[in-house]
Amino acid sequence: MQWPEQRVILTGAGGGMGRLLAAELAERGCHLALLDANGEALEDLLSQLEPRRVTGITVDLSHADICMAAADQAQEFLGGVDILINLAGMMSFRAYDDEDPQAIERLLHVNLLAPMWLTRAVLPTMRRQGQGAIINIGSIFGSIGFAHFTAYSTSKAGLRGFSEALRRELADSGIHVGYIAPRAVRTPMNDDRIQRMGEATGMHMDPPEQVVQTIIEAIEQRRKECFIGFPESLFVRINALFPRIVDNALKKQNRIARSYATGDA
Structure with a gap:
């Protein structure tokens, strides 16, 4: 795939990985529609990019009608769309019995339903073009499924299932669907509690620059699925075949993590 002149919609552009990914895409000559809920962060990012090739759209991704309108606005600016990258996401690290029901709903809207809504909005354009790419950034x-990340894990499991089903549905359309799953990344989304828990449990956390480069490569190679990090990528395969082995392997880590999830550590 050749990057220059590709028309890209990127959500979560104002965040830690989003800013880096937007800059990489701009450097490669893409035309960008950048979506984020944080208008100030988006304006700061836009000031660093070439105005002719980029627009920013401040949008609350937790509402279907707003998502669809933002997708239409992005396509109008770009004159179509070649790539949709669903990067925006919310994190939740706490004991599940402490989760607020409204927070669960919002997390599922942003992490799972927003990518589904935005994909629904761009698919007619991609079908008319006979080509395109939907890239879902999972985890x-x-x-x-990690203890104390229950709502978050659920949302990303749903995103993987959506990606797999849609890929099969679009197999003969010329539209590529990719699912890219990083392990933990050193960004502000993983707050101090998660950072300290990660140190206590030996959790691997990657620098965002490294993850962004892998995302770029996975898109270039049109990979259907990409799991970032070893041994976590191996554990994905083990968990699919022998989940009870992973249950036992995570018991100690889960006990340590609980003290951070509940605020006792």
Whole structure:
């Protein structure tokens, strides 16, 4: 795939990985529609990019009608769309019995339903073109359900299932569907509690620059699925075949993590 002149919609552009990914895409000559809920972060990012090739759209991704309108606005600016990258996401690290029901609903809207809504909005354009790419940024947590990340893991598991089903549905359309799953990344989304828990449990956390480069490569190679990080990528396969082995392997880590999830550590 050749990057220059590709028309890209990127959600979560104002965040830690989003800013880096937007800059990489701009450097490669893409035309960009950048979506984020944080208008100030988006404006700061836009000031660093070439105005002719980029627009920013401040949008609350937790509402279907707003998502669809934002997708239409992005396509109008771009004159169509070649690639949709669903990067935006919310994190939740706490004991499930402490989760607020409204927070669960919002997390599922942003992490799972927004990518589905936005994909629905761009598919007619991609079908008319006979080509396009839907790239969903998931998580290793979507294949290995981690304790105290229950709502987050559930949302990413749903995103993986959506990607797999849609890929099969669009197999003869010329539209590529990719699912890219990083392990933990050192961004502000993983707050101090998660950072300290990660140190206590030996959790691997990757620098965002490294993850962004892998995302770029996976899109270039049109990979259907990409799991980032070893041994986590191996555990994904083990968990799919022998989940009870992973249950036992995570027992100690889960006990340590609980003290951070409940605020006792």
